[in-house]
Amino acid sequence: MNRVKKILRTIRDDSQLMFGCIGICIMLLMIVLAPVITRWPGDYYGPDSLAAPGVNGHILGTNHMGQDVWSMVVYGIRTSLKVAVVSACISGLIGIVVGGVAGYFGGIVDRIVSEIINVFMMLPTLFLVLLVVSLFGNSIFHVMVVIGLTTWPSNAKLMRAQALSLRQRTFVISARTMGETKLQILFRYIIPNGIFPVISNTTMRMAGAILTEASLSFLGLGDPTVVSWGQMVYDGKAYMTQGWWVCVFAGLAIVLTVLVFYMMGDGINHVLNPKYAKGGKK
Amino acid sequence: MLKYVLKKLAFAVFTVLLVMTLNFTLIHLAPGSPVDIIIGPDNQDPALRAALMETYGLDKPVIVQFFRYIGQLLHGNMGSSIVFHTPVAEMIGSKFAATFMLVFTAAVLALIIGAAMGITAGRKEGGFLDKVFSYTSYTFNAMPSFWLALMLIILFATTLRWLPSSGMVTPRAKFTGFRYTLDVLYHMVLPLLTLLLLRIPGYFRTTKSSVLQVNSEDYITTLRATGMSEKKIFRKYVLKNAILPVVTSFGMSMAFLIAGVSLIEIVFAWPGTGRVMLTAINQRDYPVLMGVYLIMSIMVALTMIVVDIVYAILDPRIRY
Amino acid sequence: MDLLLRVEDMSVTYRNREKSVYAVRNANMEIFRGDSIGIVGESGSGKSTLAMGLLRLLPQHSAEVTGRAEYLGKDLLSLSENEMNELRWKNISVVFQKAMNSFSPVHRIGSQLIDIYRVHFPKAPKKEILERAEETLRLVNLGERVFKMYPYQLSGGMMQRVAIATALLHEPDLLIMDEATTALDVVTQGQILKEIQQMEQRLNTTRIMITHDMSVVAASCSRIAVMYAGEIVEQGGVKEVFRAPAHPYTAGLLGSFPSLRGEVKELTSIPGTLPDLSKLPQGCVFAPRCPKATERCRTEAPATRIIAPGRTAACHYAGGGNHEA
Numbered sequence: 049m050n051r052v053k054k055i056l057r058t059i060r061d062d063s064q065l066m067f068g069c070i071g072i073c074i075m076l077l078m079i080v081l082a083p084v085i086t087r088w089p090g091d092y093y094g095p096d097s098l099a100a101p102g103v104n105g106h107i108l109g110t111n112h113m114g115q116d117v118w119s120m121v122v123y124g125i126r127t128s129l130k131v132a133v134v135s136a137c138i139s140g141l142i143g144i145v146v147g148g149v150a151g152y153f154g155g156i157v158d159r160i161v162s163e164i165i166n167v168f169m170m171l172p173t174l175f176l177v178l179l180v181v182s183l184f185g186n187s188i189f190h191v192m193v194v195i196g197l198t199t200w201p202s203n204a205k206l207m208r209a210q211a212l213s214l215r216q217r218t219f220v221i222s223a224r225t226m227g228e229t230k231l232q233i234l235f236r237y238i239i240p241n242g243i244f245p246v247i248s249n250t251t252m253r254m255a256g257a258i259l260t261e262a263s264l265s266f267l268g269l270g271d272p273t274v275v276s277w278g279q280m281v282y283d284g285k286a287y288m289t290q291g292w293w294v295c296v297f298a299g300l301a302i303v304l305t306v307l308v309f310y311m312m313g314d315g316i317n318h319v320l321n322p323k324y325a326k327g328g329k330k
Numbered sequence: 331m332l333k334y335v336l337k338k339l340a341f342a343v344f345t346v347l348l349v350m351t352l353n354f355t356l357i358h359l360a361p362g363s364p365v366d367i368i369i370g371p372d373n374q375d376p377a378l379r380a381a382l383m384e385t386y387g388l389d390k391p392v393i394v395q396f397f398r399y400i401g402q403l404l405h406g407n408m409g410s411s412i413v414f415h416t417p418v419a420e421m422i423g424s425k426f427a428a429t430f431m432l433v434f435t436a437a438v439l440a441l442i443i444g445a446a447m448g449i450t451a452g453r454k455e456g457g458f459l460d461k462v463f464s465y466t467s468y469t470f471n472a473m474p475s476f477w478l479a480l481m482l483i484i485l486f487a488t489t490l491r492w493l494p495s496s497g498m499v500t501p502r503a504k505f506t507g508f509r510y511t512l513d514v515l516y517h518m519v520l521p522l523l524t525l526l527l528l529r530i531p532g533y534f535r536t537t538k539s540s541v542l543q544v545n546s547e548d549y550i551t552t553l554r555a556t557g558m559s560e561k562k563i564f565r566k567y568v569l570k571n572a573i574l575p576v577v578t579s580f581g582m583s584m585a586f587l588i589a590g591v592s593l594i595e596i597v598f599a600w601p602g603t604g605r606v607m608l609t610a611i612n613q614r615d616y617p618v619l620m621g622v623y624l625i626m627s628i629m630v631a632l633t634m635i636v637v638d639i640v641y642a643i644l645d646p647r648i649r650y
Numbered sequence: 651m652d653l654l655l656r657v658e659d660m661s662v663t664y665r666n667r668e669k670s671v672y673a674v675r676n677a678n679m680e681i682f683r684g685d686s687i688g689i690v691g692e693s694g695s696g697k698s699t700l701a702m703g704l705l706r707l708l709p710q711h712s713a714e715v716t717g718r719a720e721y722l723g724k725d726l727l728s729l730s731e732n733e734m735n736e737l738r739w740k741n742i743s744v745v746f747q748k749a750m751n752s753f754s755p756v757h758r759i760g761s762q763l764i765d766i767y768r769v770h771f772p773k774a775p776k777k778e779i780l781e782r783a784e785e786t787l788r789l790v791n792l793g794e795r796v797f798k799m800y801p802y803q804l805s806g807g808m809m810q811r812v813a814i815a816t817a818l819l820h821e822p823d824l825l826i827m828d829e830a831t832t833a834l835d836v837v838t839q840g841q842i843l844k845e846i847q848q849m850e851q852r853l854n855t856t857r858i859m860i861t862h863d864m865s866v867v868a869a870s871c872s873r874i875a876v877m878y879a880g881e882i883v884e885q886g887g888v889k890e891v892f893r894a895p896a897h898p899y900t901a902g903l904l905g906s907f908p909s910l911r912g913e914v915k916e917l918t919s920i921p922g923t924l925p926d927l928s929k930l931p932q933g934c935v936f937a938p939r940c941p942k943a944t945e946r947c948r949t950e951a952p953a954t955r956i957i958a959p960g961r962t963a964a965c966h967y968a969g970g971g972n973h974e975a
Contacts, residue, residue, distance in 0.1 A: 163341070163344065164348075166341075167341075167344065167345045167348055169582065170345070170581060170582055170584075170585050170630055170631075170634060171345070171349065171585060171627055171630065172585045172586075172588045172589040172623075172626050172627065172630060173585075173589070174589035174592075175589065175592075175607075175619075175622060175623040175626055175627075176352065176623060178607075178611065178619070179353075179356060179616075179619050179620065179623055180356060182611055182614060182616070182619060183356055183360040183361075183367070183616065184360060184361065185361075255472065259474050262474045262476075262477075263474060263475070263476065263593055266474070266476045266593065267593070267596070267608065267611055268608075268611060268612060269611060278474070281474070281476065281477055281480065285480060285597075288480065288483070288484060288488065289488060292484055295477070295480050295481075295484075296481070296484075298477075299473070299474065299477035299480070299481065302472075302473075302474050302477065303469070303472050303473050303474075303477075306472035306473075307468070307469065307472045310468065310471070310472060547751060548746055548748055548751035548752050549751055549752055549753050549754045549755075551707055551746070552744075552746060552752045552753070552813075553754075553765075553766070554707055555705055555707055555738060555739065555743070555744045556738060556739040556743070556766045556769050557734075557735035557736070557737075557738030557739050557740075557769050557770070558765065558766070558769045559735070559769075562765070566757075566765065567754050567757070570754075570756055570757070571754060571755070571756055574756070644756065645755075645756055646755075646756060646800045646802070647755060647756075647800070647802045
């Protein structure tokens with residue numbers, strides 16, 4: 049009980065974390081309540097083509113196929129969140145293990161891994177992602193996995209730095225003298241104690257994943273079987289002069305979602321990073 | 331210094347080789363045979379197939395294939411487009427200038443403007459300008475590039491009719507000389523503005539936090555203790571120290587910019603590599619896609635070398 | 651002797667939205683020309699804050715400094731920024747703990763020395779400045795070859811010497827050394843302390859030495875001020891205080907410092923930690939850790955009293971008080 053109170057107070061004290069949490073709660077609610085707050089399913093093709101916002105009960109209008117924009121925005125949350133969570137988790141897991149191994153084992157392993165991390169951090173990942181998706185087929189599953197597989201280096205870099213400093217700490221050294229194996233130490237001490245910056249970065253990466261998915265959809269590499277905001281912008285682009293609302297609202301949905309994840313990530317960083325926690329907030 | 335440059339060169343070569351390896355691995359992991367990926371499943375010309383088998387040693391062990399593939403690439407042979415049957419290098423090369431012009435201008439301007447904003451905000455943290463800059467850059471950072479481009483088109487081209495929405499020159503105008511340059515610049519405004527709005531936030535953040543960091547360094551306190559004027563401290567000491575991380579981020583930012591520019595070129599129908607890429611995606615023209623990836627990576631690697639050298643000139647600790 | 655600096659009721663409070671931290675409270679001090687006073691205390695005791703407050707180098711938006719600090723009749727705390735800058739380095743200079751970080755890493759030492767010199771003599775020719783700088787560098791056994799070097803090319807000890815030489819450029823009246831020898835190894839530290847004392851005699855400099863190391867005070871100071879949790883709990887001549895500490899905290903500090911001469915004693919450490927400076931205890935700040943604390947200590951804050959000529963202590967039982975023990 050006390051813990052819950054403490055967490056709630058932490059959230060209240062950091063405005064970014066608070067907005068982030070509220071935003072995510074709203075999105076989750078919208079997913080659950082989707083059938084209640086929309087009049088049409090996301091894949092319903094109605095008779096009104098390019099109806100302006102407000103016409104015939106279409107709050108945000110319809111697209112050229114007669115789909116209700118508001119419904120699509122609501123059902124698109126599901127896709128975006130799925131992409132965000134799955135790909136960021138893949139990226140986080142790989143990053144933690146690779147970075148942890150490099151930082152803790154040190155030596156030649158570390159040097160090679162760091163160089164690879166550096167290379168990947170500077171390569172234009174988007175091209176690799178779209179190459180893979182176009183080669184292997186554009187299902188949402190591929191999109192998520194590929195984004196996860198290409199964005200781990202920043203997590204690995206953070207984890208490596210953590211592992212490097214943690215391995216000098218007394219509790220790790222004592223564990224080593226007690227005869228625990230390197231892998232045991234890595235998973236029992238290094239990773240649990242060094243994971244916090246990765247968590248904050250992973251939240252930021254969720255925003256990145258949403259943007260990447262949107263870009264892929266915009267290039268025609270999205271999954272045609274799901275409702276995706278990027279896809280909506282892509283479809284709306286051709287009808288921009290007759291129906292600006294399709295592009296505008298779909299894009300706004302992306303911007304708001306990305307902002308929510310940014311704020312969440314910043315907020316987590318403020319709370320977990322002792323540098324911010326002490327000096328009060330800005 | 332020489333050792334340093336050589337090290338950076340080796341790193342660049344390593345990068346490019348890694349990209350080549352990735353391309354190679356993808357060809358082999360992807361569903362379908364490598365031949366189909368290289369010449370397209372519709373092309374059943376047996377002579378061409380045989381020639382390819384020979385060039386890349388497709389009947390030999392994977393390791394032989396790998397070295398043949400790299401060898402071909404090092405000779406500048408990136409294969410031919412499945413759709414247009416023209417060499418990939420040529421296809422990308424002819425469009426590269428337009429992309430480069432856009433990317434380079436955007437990169438330099440974003441650096442200058444972003445750094446200037448970051449310095450202003452960092453000097454007066456929490457001030458009015460800092461708040462305005464911080465919130466706007468936060469928001470722009472959250473926008474998908476293509477969507478921002480579309481919004482700017484709706485605003486400046488469709489509604490206000492101030493600027494052209496697409497292309498690099500006015501069609502059928504046949505301008506020459508100075509008029510031509512002006513026409514290109516005129517068409518460049520919106521794509522450039524989009525790229526700037528997307529990239530400035532990054533430089534702004536880096537510069538601001540760097541200025542704040544340097545401002546809290548012990549040596550700045552020492553200089554204050556000597557009674558030196560804030561102006562002098564800032565101009566000579568804060569600025570030079572604070573600009574270092576910004577220089578590093580220039581290289582990193584290049585990767586984002588190059589990825590971003592493709593999407594923006596598509597929205598604005600800018601005749602650069604982005605267009606080539608879009609056509610290639612729609613036609614599943616894999617050799618072209620791989621070529622784009624490779625060329626873009628080489629461009630990033632080259633930028634990194636330049637950035638590293640500039641960094642070494644600025645920071646004496648690097649030169650040893 | 652003439653009075654150089656009189657600190658009266660000086661307090662420093664750090665404020666942010668959530669709380670106020672009373673880092674220094676009602677500090678009083680008199681420093682005479684030629685004195686060398688060591689301010690000792692644990693980290694977090696407010697000794698650096700006090701010095702930074704005197705130099706007016708604390709962040710203005712979060713640190714509130716009250717009281718007076720009269721330097722030759724001028725109140726340092728209420729001077730205008732320009733008047734203060736006039737005094738800085740020419741009259742009062744400072745050496746910080748991490749000399750490696752006291753110089754910009756991307757500028758040559760010579761160039762920084764020239765800039766610092768020109769703060770007060772904007773028109774001084776380069777040659778003259780370098781000659782002067784060389785003179786001060788020689789005081790700390792360094793030569794002009796460091797002019798062309800960058801900080802990273804020198805060792806920590808050498809940089810410390812450069813920092814000291816820089817502080818002496820204008821032969822200041824008052825030199826503040828904030829843990830300036832802490833990062834050095836014992837041999838270098840001893841050497842530098844000796845050089846500084848010789849220099850002081852020649853230049854008649856006054857020195858405030860901030861340190862947590864009693865042995866540094868013993869080796870290089872004539873007077874001592876002991877700080878605990880933001881208060882000066884005891885002040886006096888080094889010899890007198892070391893011989894007979896009046897405040898239990900001083901005694902504790904001396905107990906945890908090995909005597910070089912004399913019989914071998916068992917070292918005692920002071921149990922407990924510093925109190926939270928945002929909410930202070932009602933009575934004496936040291937009471938929770940004091941081995942001799944009584945009921946009175948826990949309810950009534952002791953005033954700082956003069957217990958002997960030139961000696962003060964903030965303890966109910968100091969100077970012939972009736973401690974049972």
